[in-house]
Amino acid sequence: MIRSGPGGRFAMTHQHPRSTPRPDRALVRLATALHPTPAQAASLAHLEAVAQACQSHMLAWYRHGGLADPASPLSAPSPRSRVTVPEISIDDLAGVCSAFFPGVSPSLVRGVASQVHRATSRYHGRTVPAETLQTGFQHVHVPLDAGIQATGPDRVWIDGLDTAVVADLWQLPMGLTGALVSAGQAFRHGTEREVSTMLRAASDGYRPALSDLDVTLRRYGALLGVDEPRVPGGPAVPARADHATLRRVTRPDGTPGWTVTWSVRIPHGWLPAANVADAVGVDVGLRRVLTAASGGGRWMVEGHPAIDLNLAFVSASTSALVRRSVFERQAAELDEVLKVVLAHEVVGVERTNWTRMSGRVDGRERVTRMMLTGATAVLDWVRALSPVSGSRVVEVSPTGSSCTCSACDQSGTVTEWQFTCGTCTHSDDADVNAARYMRRRALEEAGS
Numbered sequence: 001m002i003r004s005g006p007g008g009r010f011a012m013t014h015q016h017p018r019s020t021p022r023p024d025r026a027l028v029r030l031a032t033a034l035h036p037t038p039a040q041a042a043s044l045a046h047l048e049a050v051a052q053a054c055q056s057h058m059l060a061w062y063r064h065g066g067l068a069d070p071a072s073p074l075s076a077p078s079p080r081s082r083v084t085v086p087e088i089s090i091d092d093l094a095g096v097c098s099a100f101f102p103g104v105s106p107s108l109v110r111g112v113a114s115q116v117h118r119a120t121s122r123y124h125g126r127t128v129p130a131e132t133l134q135t136g137f138q139h140v141h142v143p144l145d146a147g148i149q150a151t152g153p154d155r156v157w158i159d160g161l162d163t164a165v166v167a168d169l170w171q172l173p174m175g176l177t178g179a180l181v182s183a184g185q186a187f188r189h190g191t192e193r194e195v196s197t198m199l200r201a202a203s204d205g206y207r208p209a210l211s212d213l214d215v216t217l218r219r220y221g222a223l224l225g226v227d228e229p230r231v232p233g234g235p236a237v238p239a240r241a242d243h244a245t246l247r248r249v250t251r252p253d254g255t256p257g258w259t260v261t262w263s264v265r266i267p268h269g270w271l272p273a274a275n276v277a278d279a280v281g282v283d284v285g286l287r288r289v290l291t292a293a294s295g296g297g298r299w300m301v302e303g304h305p306a307i308d309l310n311l312a313f314v315s316a317s318t319s320a321l322v323r324r325s326v327f328e329r330q331a332a333e334l335d336e337v338l339k340v341v342l343a344h345e346v347v348g349v350e351r352t353n354w355t356r357m358s359g360r361v362d363g364r365e366r367v368t369r370m371m372l373t374g375a376t377a378v379l380d381w382v383r384a385l386s387p388v389s390g391s392r393v394v395e396v397s398p399t400g401s402s403c404t405c406s407a408c409d410q411s412g413t414v415t416e417w418q419f420t421c422g423t424c425t426h427s428d429d430a431d432v433n434a435a436r437y438m439r440r441r442a443l444e445e446a447g448s
């Protein structure tokens with residue numbers, strides 16, 4: 001396919017993304033930040049430690065060939081011993097762990113069992129040296145799955161914590177927050193039905209129901225009793241899948257934090273397939289949250305000039321409200337531009353190193369402001385949603401993107417947000433020039 005425009009004619013040389021059949025539903029993974037209080041952060045660290053301990057226990061049990069008593073601490077076998085790795089189901093492996101760690105959230109144990117099962121699957125039923133099964137997990141993604149539920153667009157309930165945690169679920173593009181919130185509501189309604197069944201049984205004089213009720217209310221206390229407006233659901237809208245993991249991260253501004261990665265099922269047709277046989281370059285920034293430029297068009301989302309950073313760091317809840325209100329000013333425009341970007345067959349984005357950018361004092365403030373507007377998340381959204389549209393994302397090195405002429409590839413100068421090339425006299429808005437430069441690099445890579 002050839003498309004003509006002011007950027008010139010070009011032929012797509014990469015394999016056509018639509019040549020492979022698209023599944024009915026695509027599973028995408030999207031991350032949202034958590035903002036725990038110090039006490040909640042300690043609980044999250046505890047969950048991480050429990051997940052790690054479960055992994056070690058399951059691996060130790062495998063190293064004993066599944067012959068040790070799973071309810072007792074497992075010693076290291078002799079390093080030279082060979083073991084036959086038992087072929088057991090994920091649920092049985094979960095049982096190995098819950099025998100040793102009673103009281104741990106069942107979805108956490110099952111999630112860890114599923115991770116360990118997958119990581120060891122090639123040894124199942126085989127006789128291997130015991131040390132083969134010592135491979136630890138360096139980066140623990142704590143599988144919470146059904147053990148984390150949205151109690152609204154800015155709060156989550158986590159199994160094991162008795163208070164809800166502030167979370168930026170609202171900071172997802174194109175209404176995907178709704179998928180998380182409605183799944184949380186369905187889960188809460190199910191739990192409420194269980195609670196009323198137990199209440200009826202208890203009032204009928206069935207004594208065990210009272211202790212069941214106590215256990216349930218302890219676990220789900222932070223989930224129950226929240227009354228959020230109903231979010232539309234149904235087969236044609238994205239829906240949350242069970243899989244969700246908690247992970248310790250370094251935020252774009254260099255501060256430590258926690259994120260949750262959610263799986264969301266996107267129904268066919270929700271996002272149109274990439275149908276523009278052109279490449280688009282995407283530049284994110286502070287003055288302008290997002291600038292996109294193709295061969296024939298340019299799209300921009302202007303930034304919010306007055307963000308009081310001091311106001312944003314009062315408390316976790318206040319800070320979430322400020323971030324949400326700043327983000328909501330741009331949300332509709334971001335959605336529009338994101339749809340335009342994902343309609344292109346090739347998308348060129350910066351390979352951004354936020355940590356390096358925030359290494360300097362002014363850089364850190366810049367990145368913090370970009371986090372408020374969602375600019376730091378734009379590239380994650382593009383990466384997560386491109387498999388749905390069929391767009392190919394090409395990450396290009398950001399070196400020189402702001403001062404290289406997108407027309408002739410020579411260096412130019414930027415004055416008052418205007419780029420001027422001294423070689424070919426090309427002049428353009430600095431962000432548009434940067435986006436076009438990204439498009440040019442992406443085309444080179446897509447063509448090679």
Ligand SMILES: [Zn+2]
Pocket residue numbers: 405406407408409410421422423424425426
């Ligand atoms: Zn030039």
